[in-house]
Each structure stands twice: as C-alpha cells, then as structure tokens.
Amino acid sequence: MxxxxxxxxxxxxxxxxxxxxxxxxxxxxxxxxxxxxxxxTVAPVAVTSLRETKKPGIKPVLASVWKEIQGADDWEDLMEPLNPLLRDEIVRYGEFVSACYKAFNLEPSSKRYLNCKYGRKNMFAEVGMEKPGYDVVKYIYATPDISIPMQSTACCGRWIGYVAVSNDEETKRLGRRDILVSFRGTVTQSEWIANFMSSLTPARLDPTDARVEVKVESGFLNLYTSDDSTCKFSQGSCRQQLLSEISRMINKYKGEEMSITLAGHSLGSSLATLLGYDLAELGLNRDGTNEIQITVYSFGGPRVGNSEFKKRCEELGVKVLRVVNVNDPVTKLPGVFLNENSRVLGGKFELPWSCSCYAHVGVELALDFFKMKNPTCVHDLDAYIGLLKCPNMEQMNEDGETFNLFRKLMEIFSSQEFVINHVWPWHQAATYVGSLVQSLGI
Incomplete structure (x- = not known):
C-alpha cells in the first residue's frame, strides 16, 4: 500500500x-x-424591603429597593456581608468619579489645560463608558483663593467635575430620576494647599441662620465658595454653579420620584459632603411634604468638619457612605490628634476643645487590601473599585522594595519639574507624606 x-x-x-x-x-x-x-432560573422579583431578599429564590429589583440602597435606613444589615446590589451601586458611582480623572486635561501645551478634554455629549464615550444611562448637563469649575508665586497659568479655575442626570431608560431601571454630581480628587498645587489648610471655620452657608457652631475645614470651604471671574470657563463659584444647576434639574423633573447622588474621591468627597449639607440646610431638596433623598458616596475621603457639622448632617438626613481603605492615611486627616476619638473623656465627659475636634460623617465601609509595601496604591481610586469588584484580590506588588521616605520627598521638592509648576510631583509628594504619617502611627 x-x-x-x-x-x-x-x-x-x-x-x-x-x-x-x-x-x-x-x-x-x-x-x-x-x-x-x-x-x-431565579428571576428578579419586586420586593418592598431588602430584608426579604434573604429568603431563598428571591432576587431583588433595584427599582423597588433603591431607597435602602441609597441609605434611607443608614445601610442597616447591608454592610456585613456587603449586599450585592449595594456593591454594584458603589462600583457604578465609583466609575463615574473615575471618569473625571480620565477626562481631566493635564497637558500644559493644550488650550484646555486643567479643564476637561471632551465635550459634554461625548465625554462618557471618550473615557470608555459606553451608554452609562446618564447625560452630562453641566461641567463644574472650582477656584482655590490661594496665591502661588510660581503659578504659571493665567486662569485659576479648574475643572472639578460634572452634573449628570439619568435618562428615561436608566430612570426606569433605577426606580427614580437620579441627579448625579461627580467630583475628582486633588491634582493641582493650589488644591494640595487647600487640603493642608486644616483650621476649622464656621460654614455659614445659610444666610438666614449662620450656625457658627457648625464648622468645616477652611481649605475645603475656600475651594467650594471662591470665585474667579477671569476664568473663561467659570460661571461663579463652585457652589453657585452647583446650586443653580441642581435647582434647575429639580424644577425640570418636578413631580417625578428623584434622588440626588453626590460622589467624589479624596478632596472630591469633601466637596460632595459639603454640597450635600448645603442643599439640605437651604432646603433645596424639599418641596412641601416631599423630600428628595441626598446620598454621598465618599471614596478615600478625609474628615470635613467638626462634631457639630456631623450632627447637623444627620439631623438634615444627609446620608454618607464612606468607602475607606484602612491603610489610606488621607482618611485619617485632618484631625490626626483632635478627632471624634479625643472629644469625650471616658465616654461621658465632653472636653473643652470638643468644638475643635474633627469628626467623620456617615457610615463607614472599611476595606483592607494592602500592606504598606506599595504606598502609591493605598489612596488610588481604581484600587478601591478593583477590590470592590474582586473582594478576594491578592496583595499586589509584594516585592519587598524599601525606600527612604525623607530622601524621596527631598528629591521631589528639589526637582526641576516642581520648580516649573508640573502637577504630578505634588501628587507623588502627597503620597509619600501620607506614607510617612502612617509609618509614624498617627
């Protein structure tokens, strides 16, 4: 063959x-x-309470339980273990914040330097968020009233975030019309200086009732209320832009079920908390007997105000969910020494300096996902989102590399890039400062 x-x-x-x-x-x-x-196949079921989802064979529909997910009951019984619906919503809002970083223009030669790279209609698509269910209705700019001698840019106004509203299809899925405000964190030098202005000052946001006992960090308040009329993109202070646009959206969708969701990372979470307090204090979320729920999703956020600020937020019904990495030093600032833990002696006696003590607002969702071997990641928003998506994520970059924090700081502050006003060395410097704070155990 x-x-x-x-x-x-x-x-x-x-x-x-x-x-x-x-x-x-x-x-x-x-x-x-x-x-x-x-x-x-387990089909989604419209339930009236998330407690019913503990019964076998029941999968809730977000539209029927959204108030609980947004913190109406202060997330009781939803944190341990973390409810899957709540996890999805935290991730979703975290990605809206991440879009701010991706869209922020850091190219000094660009005409839109320190502003958004893209137009409102195509921003989500440009940053990789195809059909997120929201339409951007306004860009927001903030101006720290801080003079920096080596600042080379003519305009002090910075693009800080945006206002968006859910479209009809997404509104049906959510069970309400959602007005979203998303804030990025600290990037520029003046914003870092605003972060380190840790003195408390009366908020005085309601002209009819000053409430001088309600105090907030002066740098955050400065960024929220300052105005730069020379900036071609600016239309008043960050506060004026936000109150005007949110009021317009509330009036436009009057009669519908609505929610106001404020999300931010780092400095952005402070602005979100301030805005939530401001809206509630002025009563802009109330229309007669109807009240629009205000929810803040804070990622890696610092303390914003004193114990009276915390108390007032709770009285006004502002719901704050603080997502923190326990190794993130930013979440321990300001008020390293004067905070909620040093306000009362023996759990009974209020100390004389209690009004000067910082206090966190809201409910904390603590994540512990890094040992202090890679300090550049402990405050990173994408690391927060990544862990929420994959709770069993292993420790990354365990190469055991060590370095001298003081030496690294000196290199950054003496670098040529620092002298010519480049933004990223400040980001690096702050990271190492945070690492030093944590290593000292404060």
Whole structure:
C-alpha cells in the first residue's frame, strides 16, 4: 500500500472513532437531562424591603429597593456581608468619579489645560463608558483663593467635575430620576494647599441662620465658595454653579420620584459632603411634604468638619457612605490628634476643645487590601473599585522594595519639574507624606 493511502486510512479511522465517542457522550448527557428535573432560573422579583431578599429564590429589583440602597435606613444589615446590589451601586458611582480623572486635561501645551478634554455629549464615550444611562448637563469649575508665586497659568479655575442626570431608560431601571454630581480628587498645587489648610471655620452657608457652631475645614470651604471671574470657563463659584444647576434639574423633573447622588474621591468627597449639607440646610431638596433623598458616596475621603457639622448632617438626613481603605492615611486627616476619638473623656465627659475636634460623617465601609509595601496604591481610586469588584484580590506588588521616605520627598521638592509648576510631583509628594504619617502611627 502506498504511503499516501496508509495515511488516509488512519485519518478515516480516527474520524470514525471520534464520531462514535461523540454519539456515546451525547446519549449519556441526554439521559441525565431527562432523568433530572430542570433547574429554574431565579428571576428578579419586586420586593418592598431588602430584608426579604434573604429568603431563598428571591432576587431583588433595584427599582423597588433603591431607597435602602441609597441609605434611607443608614445601610442597616447591608454592610456585613456587603449586599450585592449595594456593591454594584458603589462600583457604578465609583466609575463615574473615575471618569473625571480620565477626562481631566493635564497637558500644559493644550488650550484646555486643567479643564476637561471632551465635550459634554461625548465625554462618557471618550473615557470608555459606553451608554452609562446618564447625560452630562453641566461641567463644574472650582477656584482655590490661594496665591502661588510660581503659578504659571493665567486662569485659576479648574475643572472639578460634572452634573449628570439619568435618562428615561436608566430612570426606569433605577426606580427614580437620579441627579448625579461627580467630583475628582486633588491634582493641582493650589488644591494640595487647600487640603493642608486644616483650621476649622464656621460654614455659614445659610444666610438666614449662620450656625457658627457648625464648622468645616477652611481649605475645603475656600475651594467650594471662591470665585474667579477671569476664568473663561467659570460661571461663579463652585457652589453657585452647583446650586443653580441642581435647582434647575429639580424644577425640570418636578413631580417625578428623584434622588440626588453626590460622589467624589479624596478632596472630591469633601466637596460632595459639603454640597450635600448645603442643599439640605437651604432646603433645596424639599418641596412641601416631599423630600428628595441626598446620598454621598465618599471614596478615600478625609474628615470635613467638626462634631457639630456631623450632627447637623444627620439631623438634615444627609446620608454618607464612606468607602475607606484602612491603610489610606488621607482618611485619617485632618484631625490626626483632635478627632471624634479625643472629644469625650471616658465616654461621658465632653472636653473643652470638643468644638475643635474633627469628626467623620456617615457610615463607614472599611476595606483592607494592602500592606504598606506599595504606598502609591493605598489612596488610588481604581484600587478601591478593583477590590470592590474582586473582594478576594491578592496583595499586589509584594516585592519587598524599601525606600527612604525623607530622601524621596527631598528629591521631589528639589526637582526641576516642581520648580516649573508640573502637577504630578505634588501628587507623588502627597503620597509619600501620607506614607510617612502612617509609618509614624498617627
């Protein structure tokens, strides 16, 4: 027999054997399926409370439980273990904040330097968020009233975030019309200086009631209320822009079920908390007997105000969910020494300096996902979001590399980039300062 015929014979035999095996396996699978009852797919069910979801076979619909997810009951019974619906919502709002970083223009040669790279209509698509269910209705700019001698840019106004509103399709899925405000964190030098202005000052946001006992960090308040009329993108202070646009959206969708969701990272979370307090204090979220729920999703946020500020936020019904990495030093600032833990002696006696003590607002969701081997990641928003998506994520970059924090700081502050007003060395410097704070155990 020729060699070619022999090869063909072997190939044909192999094909027959494979066909026979496939038929035998198919027959066995069919027999198993026939002998076993069909498994029913768990369909979403409209429930009135998330507590009902603990019953087997019940999968909740967000539209029917959104108030609980947004913190109406202060997230009671939803944190440990973290409710899957709540986890999804935290991730979703975190990605809206991440879009701010991706869209922020850090190219000094660009005409839109320190502003958004893209137009409102296509911003989400440009940063990789296809059909997020929201339309951007306004860009927001903030101006720290801080003079920096080496500042080279003509305009002090910075793009800080945006206001968006859910479209009709997303509104149906959510169960309400959601007005979203998203803030980025600290990037520029003046913003870092605003971060370090840790003195408390009366908020005085309600002209009819000053409430001088309600105090907030002066740098955050400065960024929120300052105005730069020379900036071509600015339309008043950050506060004026936000109150005007949110009021417009509330009036536009009057009569619908609504929510106001404020999300931010780092400095952005402070602005979100300030805005939530401001809206509630002025009563802009109330229309007669109807009240629009205000929820803040804070990622890696510092303390914003004193204990009276915390108390007032609670009285006004502002719900704050603080997502923190326990190794993130930013969440321990300001008020390293004067905070909620040093306000009362023995759990009974209020100390004289209690009004000068900082206090966190809201409910904390603590994440512990890094040892202090990679300090550049402990405050990173994408690291926060990544862990929420994958709770069992292993420690990354465990190469054991060590470095001298003081030496690294000196290198940054003496670098040529620092002298010419480049933004990223400040970001790095702050990271190492935070690392130093944590290493000292404060």
């Amino acid at each position: 020729a060699a070619s015929s022999l090869c063909t014979s072997k190939l044909n035999l192999s094909e027959k054997e494979r066909s026979s095996s496939i038929r035998r396996i198919s027959t066995k699978v069919t027999n198993v399926l026939v002998s076993q009852p069909m498994t029913k």
